[in-house]
Amino acid sequence: MKTVCLYFQVHQPFRYRRYRFFDIGNDHYYYDDYSNEAILHKVSEKCYLPANKLILSLIKKHGGKFRVAFSLSGIALEQFSLYAPEVIKSFQELAKTGCVEFLSETYSHSMVSMVDPELFAKQVKMHDDLIEKYFGQRPTVFRNTELIYSDEIGEQVAAMGFKAMLTEGARHILGWKSPNYIYCGAAAPQLKLLLRNYKLSDDVAFRFSNKGWNEYPLTADKFANWIAKINQHEEIVNLFMDYETLGEHQWKESGIFDFMTKLPAAIIAKKGISFRTPSEAANKHNPISVVSVPHPISWADEERDLSAWLGNEMQKEAFDKLYSLKDQVALCKDPDILKDWNYLQISDHFYYMCTKFFSDGEVHKYFNPYENPYEAFINYMNVLSDFHIRLDAKVTIDPVAIELERLRSLIDEKDKKIEELEVKSAKKRTHKKVEKAG
Template sequence: MRTICFYFQVHQPFRLRRYRFFDIGLQHNYYDEAANQGIMRKVADKCYLPTNEILLELIEHYGDRFKVAFSISGVCLDQFERYAPDVLNSFQRLAQSGGVEFLAETYPHSLAALCEGDEFERSVKRQHARIQELFGQDPQTFRNTELIYSDLIGARVAALGYTQMLTEGAKQVLGWKSPNYLYHNPIEPKLKLLLKNYQLSDDIAFRFSNRGWNGWPLTAEKFAQWLSALPPRDEMVNLFMDYETFGEHQWAETGIFDFLRALPNAIFTHTDFGFQTPAGVVASHQSVGALHVPYPISWADEERDLSAWLGNDLQNEAFRNLNELAPLVQKTNDADLQRDYLYLQTSDHFYYMCTKWFSDGDVHKYFNPYETPYAAFVNYMNVLSDFQLRLRAATPTGES
């Protein structure tokens, strides 16, 4: 039997309030509490709660035949506890169902894997511990922020003990190869790689409600037919997408929830595919070979590179200033400073500074609180300046 791996990313950043130059040194509350709470409740009611209920119903109905996987950032878990404990409870019910695998990632949904030092390892271990605490699982699968991956990043992930990792099935690294097979890291062959089939994933995540798309309307039966038409040798299809696809990016009125409810039956009726979690995929399939990824790739935009986060001078200046503070943060025992440093690492802050407005422009506008990339940069750097003053005041004299 061939395999479908359904994986969902769950993440919301702590958005910053409008922080002026004149606030530096005087105001240390950086977060827009009203916006963060309002957006979390909005997405909870439109997406998280109804979709979790559907998945729980499907798992109870189909038993071991239906499985999914989640990666939930630590900053999102913090917001669940603060603003939406009912959502956290619903994810815990899913964990108890036996049909869900929870993945490890960086706690703040950060770009730390691109940096030297051990901040990446520290934040991964922190999120791993939270998954164990809240869901009773010991993650074996890793999903890096924005599916960012390279050979060297994979080696770091393997050194942390993970045996499989998700990433993008980017054309520039696959070439003639198909994403519908299992691969492995060339430096650490024990780390297996599951590649996103972005064509079929984006049919659901981005094109589902597009009436100008030649695949509209997309029904569960039509999607099953597309799967059945894949080459018989294709062993798996990895459908990776933001969880907000259901109810938020694609509103309930589009029929997205009906599609999700009907999909397992259509798959079982019309194809030779079954559902598995990433760990299940690796347990039941062999790698067909090493996948060489010398430079980092991601899911984003047509380029599938890092330019959505580190593609201009604003982003790189902010990122450099942030990372220079890591040694000082590790020297302080101040819990507030450590928390703020985590939240300031979230990749969304750099995404808001993106100056790319091409075919993927609407993606960059999602819940973006700023009018311009420059406004995002100025606001972030004001916050970072205040954070640096607090950090240096808390650091023992003579250390820098």
């Protein structure tokens, strides 16, 4: 019995406006509302809405045999509720079919997993609360930003209680092994790993409309045949891609929606192959072996590492400066500051600073609102400088002040307890009186 596991990533960053250094300390609004709204509308119309409609109809048509998973970043959900609430509604309809699973990730689509386990867990919880609120299901499978994974991260994810996690079937970690099995983490054997089949995933996500590709044009039947031809002992084919593949990266005119319309039927028609969501797949199949990943991997670029986000000096400085504020932010309760803090962590900001595209990376350019990586860095650092000033104004990191704050909250806590106990004892007293009276 072979499983096809289809998962789509949904994420849109909050893009910054051009924030000059003379705005620092003067203007605390960082966002390019016009671009954010315009892009979200464009992508909703080209991709999210028509694709959700299609998937809903396919699920209904195949009566539960077509199953699919999504991961929606908290940032994307925030933008939907701001600019296109109808997209949330259409995802809710998908959730109601019972054939759609929502995965867990970090709220901010951040790389906090590289920094601090506690903060990591906090952001995951924040995200899962939101998913539960919108879709009535609590995620049980985790997928990290850009499928970033290492043994250490796997251990943290297992400790959060997840049974499975998605990551890239990177050739350099698998070697001769096939991605078409379930594996388990080296540091956390209880965590099942679903590895992306990058060949088949990229055939759809990147090569679909490439006329120079020798398999062009790709049809649903051809693709289903490839899956059917895979060695019968291999258990699972993980097709992981950006949801924007449907209609945005691959335009409607390329025939991607036709392909998607026919794909479920073509796969279901094959003997012994069925669609399963990640958690269903993790229940069905057992890990075949341990996979060891000492250095973090991701699903990006040829290198499948973090060099697109943390590859150069600018990215490292911006990232380090950002997270050097984490203890101070932890003491802050100001909702505006916390909101900006969430948005500062969005991985896209670091992606824009990547200098790799000097040699390759048309992909990098396509998603980039900046002319060049330096502009991205300058803008980000200006925003971060202003944020730092505001944070300093709200929270002092004077150790005495921190101790005072701690004691104050302790007193508050005890006060609350005393109050509670007083109410309780008061109740008991009245109860007794009533008893006596009775």
